[in-house]
Amino acid sequence: MASPSHRRSLRTRRTVLVSTAAVAAAGLGAAVFAMNANAGAVDLAHQVLPAKDGWAASGTGTTGGAQADSAHVFTVSTRAQLVKALGSATNSTAKIIQIKGTIDANTNDAGKKLTCADYTAGTGYSLAAYLKAYDPATYGRSKLPSGTQEKARAAAQAAQAKNIVFKVPANTTLVGVPGTNAGITGGSLQAKSVDNVIIRNLTFSATEDCFPQWDPTDGSTGNWNSAYDSVTLRGATHVWADHNTFTDAPHLDSANPKYYGREYQIHDGALDITNGSDLVTVERNQFTNHDKTMLIGSSDTDSVGKLRVSIHHNVWKGIVQRAPLARIGQIHIYNNYFDTTTINGYAPLYTVNSRAKAQVVAEFNAWKLPSGGKAAKLLSGDGTGSVAGTGNLVNGTATDLVAVYNAANSKKLKTTVNWKPALTAGLQTTAKNLATELAGTAGAGVLTK
Ligand code: CA
Ligand code: CA
Numbered sequence: 164m165a166s167p168s169h170r171r172s173l174r175t176r177r178t179v180l181v182s183t184a185a186v187a188a189a190g191l192g193a194a195v196f197a198m199n200a201n202a203g204a205v206d207l208a209h210q211v212l213p214a215k216d217g218w219a220a221s222g223t224g225t226t227g228g229a230q231a232d233s234a235h236v237f238t239v240s241t242r243a244q245l246v247k248a249l250g251s252a253t254n255s256t257a258k259i260i261q262i263k264g265t266i267d268a269n270t271n272d273a274g275k276k277l278t279c280a281d282y283t284a285g286t287g288y289s290l291a292a293y294l295k296a297y298d299p300a301t302y303g304r305s306k307l308p309s310g311t312q313e314k315a316r317a318a319a320q321a322a323q324a325k326n327i328v329f330k331v332p333a334n335t336t337l338v339g340v341p342g343t344n345a346g347i348t349g350g351s352l353q354a355k356s357v358d359n360v361i362i363r364n365l366t367f368s369a370t371e372d373c374f375p376q377w378d379p380t381d382g383s384t385g386n387w388n389s390a391y392d393s394v395t396l397r398g399a400t401h402v403w404a405d406h407n408t409f410t411d412a413p414h415l416d417s418a419n420p421k422y423y424g425r426e427y428q429i430h431d432g433a434l435d436i437t438n439g440s441d442l443v444t445v446e447r448n449q450f451t452n453h454d455k456t457m458l459i460g461s462s463d464t465d466s467v468g469k470l471r472v473s474i475h476h477n478v479w480k481g482i483v484q485r486a487p488l489a490r491i492g493q494i495h496i497y498n499n500y501f502d503t504t505t506i507n508g509y510a511p512l513y514t515v516n517s518r519a520k521a522q523v524v525a526e527f528n529a530w531k532l533p534s535g536g537k538a539a540k541l542l543s544g545d546g547t548g549s550v551a552g553t554g555n556l557v558n559g560t561a562t563d564l565v566a567v568y569n570a571a572n573s574k575k576l577k578t579t580v581n582w583k584p585a586l587t588a589g590l591q592t593t594a595k596n597l598a599t600e601l602a603g604t605a606g607a608g609v610l611t612k
Pocket of ligand 1: 388
């Protein structure tokens, strides 16, 4: 699995982690320090973001719950245990939550499986009645659904949200216990207006909205929109999302029905970074089997001076778009591998979109383009976003993707940016071996300690 150069980089990384912990130990509890000393290395749950590892290393860095006392180190295997360990969203006590196995968010406090029908209880919602009420043929296309069935849909959606949205407080590490297929299925982790969060070694699957909303004004033909991202950062700062896997499986978009001629989309984002979120490092994740994968900025006016995100050593495979869709911020995309083959019906539209004056530096990434695919379609933009950077490969060949894109499109990408990345630990100045390397080192289940 690991090439010699990869083993070398792992050793380097271990050293960095230990020295970071030693520096941080001055401010840590004695128990944590003793445990670290005994282990000879910091255990997975107590690891902190290495120095200079992307934007999340800026300023105070990202330590998550590393300073937790022993009363705030939890191991959870059920939804109810996870909710209890997270506690109040405004409680900033440092905490480490180790997830063992897969937690099904669609279960009640007693662990009983909940279906979409369970969330409609007492609301009066039915899809058939909803479809009848807002059929464009009778309701028209000029206004959003309102009235009895829309109220009922919103109530049912709120019931599901109450169950599946997990609010992550400040100073929290959420980490999967190695060897247990750790993760959350059907859930949405939400870090809202909090600082210092680590999310590692978890598989996020099947985040599904039972109650998509019809918006006849979305695009020229209307769209069904869903509410939940697997991980959603809203006004969150210092977040390290590392070694996770994101997938729609087992219900893939190809199984979505169509209503009013549009796909009844039950998925929203995989990892969305919006509403003035800032200082985020997205590292060694696998994004797969998904459409709208990563939004940075929720609108073209989201938040100026924030939305600074580093995205490195991730695999993007079998995804349709937003890898990421970048707005406004200073965004560093390096050493990623994008496989743009259509997989499981997920047919790529583009990978990186730079719009709303986004200042993207994309360097030393590798793209796989299937036979017949067009390099000019790998990027996207609105004519105001920038994409700078060199060293990118398409099918192993050095390619100026921006030049190729601009030659074929009228809304051209700008080629200069207003910043120079400085927090670049681990940056490799060749993308040549990324496909092989990342196949064995990105995603959940790779970390063993
Ligand atoms: Ca949406
Ligand atoms: Ca979203």
